[in-house]
Amino acid sequence: MPSYSAPVEDTLFLLNDVLGYQDHSELPGFADATPDLVEAILREGGKFAEEVAQPINLSGDQEGCTRSDDGTVTPPKGFKEAYEAFCEGGWGTLSADPDFGGQGLPHSLAVSFNEFISSANMAFAMYPGLTAGAVAALTLHGTDEQKQTYLPNMIAGTWTGTMNLTEPHCGTDLGLIRSKAVPQADGSYKISGTKIFISAGDHEMSENIIHLVLARIEGAPEGTKGISLFVVPKKLIGEDGSVGERNGVSCGSLEHKMGIHGNATCVMNYDNATGWLVGEENKGLRAMFTMMNEARLGVAVQGLSQSEVAYQNAVAYTKDRIQGRALTGPKAADKAADPIIVHPDVRRTLLQIRSFNEAARALVLWTALHGDVSHRSPDEKARTASDDMMGLMTPVLKGVLTDTGFANAVNAQQMFGGHGYIAEWGMEQFVRDARIAMIYEGANGIQALDLVGRKLPANGGRAVMSFFNEVGTFVKENAEDEAMQPYVEPLKASLDHLQQATMWFMNNAMKNPDHAGAGSVDYMHLFGLVGLGYMWAKIVKVVNAKLADGAGDKEEWLKAKLTFATFFMERTMPETAAHLARITSGADTIMALDAEAF
Amino acid sequence: MPSYSAPVEDTLFLLNDVLGYQDHSELPGFADATPDLVEAILREGGKFAEEVAQPINLSGDQEGCTRSDDGTVTPPKGFKEAYEAFCEGGWGTLSADPDFGGQGLPHSLAVSFNEFISSANMAFAMYPGLTAGAVAALTLHGTDEQKQTYLPNMIAGTWTGTMNLTEPHCGTDLGLIRSKAVPQADGSYKISGTKIFISAGDHEMSENIIHLVLARIEGAPEGTKGISLFVVPKKLIGEDGSVGERNGVSCGSLEHKMGIHGNATCVMNYDNATGWLVGEENKGLRAMFTMMNEARLGVAVQGLSQSEVAYQNAVAYTKDRIQGRALTGPKAADKAADPIIVHPDVRRTLLQIRSFNEAARALVLWTALHGDVSHRSPDEKARTASDDMMGLMTPVLKGVLTDTGFANAVNAQQMFGGHGYIAEWGMEQFVRDARIAMIYEGANGIQALDLVGRKLPANGGRAVMSFFNEVGTFVKENAEDEAMQPYVEPLKASLDHLQQATMWFMNNAMKNPDHAGAGSVDYMHLFGLVGLGYMWAKIVKVVNAKLADGAGDKEEWLKAKLTFATFFMERTMPETAAHLARITSGADTIMALDAEAF
8 A cells, every 4th residue: 555744844944944935924924824834734734635635545546436327426435525624624725815715825835735635645636626726717807796606615615616628629729619608688608518628527525516617609709819718606506605506517427537536527518507707708718827827836746746655655665675685785684685775776766756856846836936926025026027937937847847757656666566567556546647747737748839939938038038047146156166066067057058949949940930849848848957956956055054054863864965966966967968959950850741651 | 449550561671671581591481481471471460460459459458357256267358259360360370380380480570470469459469478488488498298298289379378477575586486396206296376467377268378387396495596497287288188177276366457457467376286397497597587588579569569559549640630720820721720740749759759669660670580590590600699689689678668668658648638548549558558568577677787787798798899899880881971971970979878888887887886787777778779770770771772773652651761760860869978977977876875865
């Protein structure tokens, strides 16, 4: 049976020591996030993840969701009870708006809890995760009446939420949406159409489900300019806020998926369902996209979460499993064989994952903190700068953390040999669950296009110049510090590769956008490596300072981080050169063939 | 529903034009393998794969195998009938010994058929695949009587075979085996113990199942020097060769696996089962290992096979699925959107897979041909040289083709967006099936250790020097040919990286073997890239010659290969520099931490 232990110490170290959480106490909500409260929330959140969500992860995968003939969808055993405990603990309220029952704490804190619960049980975490997405959309675009009607119950968790975008013939290209909305005399709309891949689409865990649905109002312009956003409750809500009769929406079937079996992924049929417009007519895509950054950051965290839990289980196994002897002679002479963690290639694999996870967690929190500043700072300049950074890093994090998180889960599974392929060990579930994060909320190829096609050129390259400047300044400021050189030198080399790649796009992709498309995924990963390397360099600086001050019983723990950082510089950063070589090879070979030649 | 079309043209081109199959007609069996016969076999074999094996692949995955309370194991619907057709077609006899009913054709031809059938249905292909392994072991190590008893029926397919190595507490380290064999007065042994992960361990598809079992004879020395190999039939065989009563061996349970659901992976319980020694007492591991090369080559082919079938389906989908518009303006203006194959990143993904598959197929056949020479040549020098090459390339092929084959299946799945995650499209099955090939027949980390620890230093580095010499000579001979330069220059650079890495091991791993272990997987992949690059360079040379001669209606088909080769050089070969950097970073960082710090 797999296990999980929330990385509370690592997270506290990042928030308090590396990212300077307490320096932001002037921001709304941050004053409440005292070190004591942050620690208490992370410890309790970790405990909830470990003790409530994790024990039903493997069984949830094996049992899956079931749909009865009457269309009722039942999640796996224990999910309803765990969800009740989630609501009782107020875990959905952490960073939500205090006007509607939220605690108003920093979103970055909710992100940490989200990592823990996703590691423990990704399929379960998606139920409140989708609700949070719907809450964000309604908060930003709903009328006051809509907010009053939906938000309190959604934030409390008694109602859950969903996002309905995809249709059988369209996912990426939402301009092709066919679901239609017919205006009614009372200002409502009748919504009809079929939506697929709807996570948490139907279930019996909450009193009501609030669907946010993209559809086309009759007579609207074609393409993306004719899409509107609607709120469509599963059960209609009375004037007094009471939950009433069923609306014209139901789960037509459950998808048979590779993983996340504990989450009800539904085909949703809308048949003259009553809905209400959210935001402006025909501006539905814009409404959806304003909340995309946070949703994509949530998926990035899923990549990290599966990498982390897979790593923890691989470490435990490699310490326990005895097989063969160390290349340099027996290490456990009293046993029939040595634990396999003595083998360099086993350690290499583990360090590859660990050195990614810590930097990825740092980059997620660094970005989420920018998200908090962008929403909460009273200083417009600070808001803009943080919004730039959040927008720039979001596709990078989503693409890189889910691609690498999946690869890491596969590598962790490999440590188990044949046992890794067997369901009862739980490792193959992490791989199957992690796989979806590379696909949904915009497949990773789309993230890469968002990065090179939209985020790079935005505002004359303001965001990317600011990132280069920040990393470049850090490199310069630490270039003379001997203890920092093993870290800033590879970082400098990789930053240089990233800047060369950026320049190459500027010089070539203007005349032929295919050059940008052909290098987009490599560029995204190159960018991610520089971001992760920057995080390691920042961490090392803090570690060195703490060690110099005398770290007491934390000394070994801190020193290990230097090893993880060194490994990352030695073994992972060399990839940036290969990415650059691929990017600058351009699109000519890629576009040379007719489709028939493939 | 996924589909499959056997790459017969590509295979014929490799065998006839690139590898000069007909130049070997002096070898036993090769004279029979005339171009006409080879083509007929590949076409019929392809048809069998496409029409018999492929249609039951998805259903076989969804249904899986079932075990009744009486221990009977039933494979999925249609498997028994398909297996009967396999036997009727004589597909197990291709390269088997004519003395026992085989056709004696080149093993490399059987390897091509094996690719087709594995692409079509990997779980199905494993039933005869395991039989072929058992046949090889008995052919090499069995007594004449054993051969007469078992081989004719096994080659015909009326009896199948299995390999029983792994026990719950040991896989890689077979010295820990506990299954025991007690000698009986009649020269037989009573075998007792539990074996796990036994592919095709039990089923009702054949009259009998011949288990090859590793066990320890009572009183044998500890460790690997006390392991013997036994043949243990499921049903005892009478003096007249008739199949009689059940032996003391049964399937205790079926493993619940990530994939290859159509193959019965069994826990096998031996309870005083009657068995007979194969080969010498206590020399069981040696007997097992002599047949390892061919078994590992078979697993390498599985990696290629899933990459190929996943590629084919991804190509079809990307031509069919319309979504969005090309970056350079609409390409299918008459449709609501362009097919997604217009997008550079989609093409990049497809070319990455395709440019691997063709070179991997070439490298497999090149190596298999060396295997044929090593077994069949009358010239001892030629036999030794080919045996060297076969031994050297086997771990490289097993590790690289299964790692990359899996990654390719994942990338092909990605082309389907959300549909790739849904079972009915079949893409997620390819991923799950491909995953096991990285694990069994020696996990890929073990392959890498075999390469650097055993194959590199063997005979004073004779094999690797011979490989360097062959590739280096090719590079030199073609350096002045302008049309070859885009291919031999990157090949030369990568060969140089490989030679530097080899030298680094020589200089460092002697004093500290951890340096070899720490770089072993990178070295294996670096070696694979040079091998694949060499195959592309050889292919390009043939293509150029054919184009110069006037290729008629094959011109576009041949020219496409130049694009695949160029892509490989531009996009894949740059990885060799990163591998070298990682290898030369050594083991110090990797070995620095105590196990507790992970």
